[in-house]
Amino acid sequence: MLSINVRIDRAQRLVRMLEEDAARLDVRVAPLAPEHQQSTRDYAAQVMAHARAELDKLVREGSFWDLEDTCPQAAD
Numbered sequence: 001m002l003s004i005n006v007r008i009d010r011a012q013r014l015v016r017m018l019e020e021d022a023a024r025l026d027v028r029v030a031p032l033a034p035e036h037q038q039s040t041r042d043y044a045a046q047v048m049a050h051a052r053a054e055l056d057k058l059v060r061e062g063s064f065w066d067l068e069d070t071c072p073q074a075a076d
Contacts, residue, residue, distance in 0.1 A: 004062045011055040018048050 002010075025044055029037045 004058065008055070008058045008062055011051065011058055015048070015051050015055055018044070018051060022048075 022044070025041065029040045032040065
């Protein structure tokens with residue numbers, strides 16, 4: 001199982017990629033019929049919302065584990 005920090009990093013990368021790709025989405029859907037363009041935009045918005053929600057959940061979970069972490073830390 002992946003650590004919470006790895007899962008947070010992956011979710012952050014996904015959200016960042018989706019945000020960067022949003023501008024190019026209009027160019028890619030331009031050849032489609034108007035109803036398909038809207039359907040594609042709606043789906044992209046749903047994926048973005050889901051990715052952000054997952055990232056928020058993981059961040060909350062990660063902060064919980066940080067509070068519960070009782071393992072001794074190495075001295076500097």
